[in-house]
Amino acid sequence: SAAGGNELSIDVSFLDIVDASDSILGFMGHAELNINRFLVILDPVWTRIEKDDVAKNDPADVNLVMDCLWFDLNTGYRFIDHARLTEGDDGPRISVDGLVGGRLTSLRVELDTPDPGTLQSTEYWVDPVVGGRVTLDFNDRIGMVVRGDIGGFGAGSELSAGMAGVVGYRFPLGEANGAVFAGYRALYQDYEDGGFEWRVWVHGPILGFEIGF
Numbered sequence: 306s307a308a309g310g311n312e313l314s315i316d317v318s319f320l321d322i323v324d325a326s327d328s329i330l331g332f333m334g335h336a337e338l339n340i341n342r343f344l345v346i347l348d349p350v351w352t353r354i355e356k357d358d359v360a361k362n363d364p365a366d367v368n369l370v371m372d373c374l375w376f377d378l379n380t381g382y383r384f385i386d387h388a389r390l391t392e393g394d395d396g397p398r399i400s401v402d403g404l405v406g407g408r409l410t411s412l413r414v415e416l417d418t419p420d421p422g423t424l425q426s427t428e429y430w431v432d433p434v435v436g437g438r439v440t441l442d443f444n445d446r447i448g449m450v451v452r453g454d455i456g457g458f459g460a461g462s463e464l465s466a467g468m469a470g471v472v473g474y475r476f477p478l479g480e481a482n483g484a485v486f487a488g489y490r491a492l493y494q495d496y497e498d499g500g501f502e503w504r505v506w507v508h509g510p511i512l513g514f515e516i517g518f
Contacts, residue, residue, distance in 0.1 A: 333490075333511065344381035344402060350374070352507075368417040373507075375492070377467075379406030379434070379454075387442070400440040408432045408456060408465055410494065412503070428501055432461035432494075446475050450488075462496035462503075471511065484515040 331352040338345040354371045385401040411429040418424065436454025443449070449472045457465040471488030491508035 333513070335513075335515070339383075342383040342386060344379075344383065344404070346377070346379045346381065346404070346406075348375075348377035348379075350376075366419060370415040370417075372411075372413040374409070374411040376409040376411075377406065377434070378409075379404045379436070381405070381438070395444065397444070398442045400442075402438040402440075404434075404436045404438060404452075404454065406434055408434050408454075408461075408467075410461075410465075410496070428496075428498065428503070430461040430496060430498070432456040432465040433458060434465065434467075436467070448473050448475065457495070462494050464493065464495040467492045469511070471513075473515070478516065482517040484517070485513070486515065487512050 331350070333350045334348070336347040350373075352373045354373070355369070357366070357368045381402045381404040383400060383402050385399060387398040387400055390397045390399055409429065409431050412427065414426045416424045434454045434456030436452065436456075438450065438452040441449045441451075449470070451470045453466075453468045455464075455466045457463055467490075469488060469490040471486045473484045473486030475482060475484040477483070488511050489508070490511050491506065493506050494503055496503040
């Protein structure tokens with residue numbers, strides 16, 4: 306990282322930072338607009354990681370703050386819309402969507418050092434992505450969603466691949482529909498720009514609440 310002509314070199318992996326971090330704060334959102342069979346989907350994810358004394362081989366006290374933002378924007382088309390898998394109206398139904406869009410990645414690293422002080426470095430890029438989503442409704446209340454995408458193709462990163470799966474429970478919420486869900490999400494990125502390298506698996510469980518209109 307460098308700022309104002311000053312430079313500080315630290316070689317530490319993202320997973321090491323997460324494993325030894327003093328605090329992690331995160332937020333994930335999802336917004337979706339359906340018009341007939343056409344879809345527009347927004348998926349922002351933001352994480353802040355803080356770690357004190359990251360320069361183990363340096364007697365100086367160096368503290369790190371890392372902000373990671375991923376913003377996915379996809380358009381799509383529903384090729385299969387609530388098709389019955391078995392006979393009868395109460396059986397499970399399946400929907401299949403094709404997706405195409407982009408993923409913005411923004412990374413900001415701030416190092417607080419005794420001398421020269423605070424150093425900041427920012428990297429950002431956009432990856433084209435293509436993917437799909439399968440929704441399986443077991444009944445009116447319980448459903449499952451599996452989604453995956455792949456992108457990069459050298460336009461931004463060399464490779465960007467994401468996967469998520471959730472199980473949810475729907476219920477009426479006044480004039481709207483509510484749902485709670487739990488699952489797992491993972492993202493892999495392989496990006497390099499000059500001396501900056503970012504080869505990272507980001508993954509973990511997710512819990513959420515949804516309101517549909």
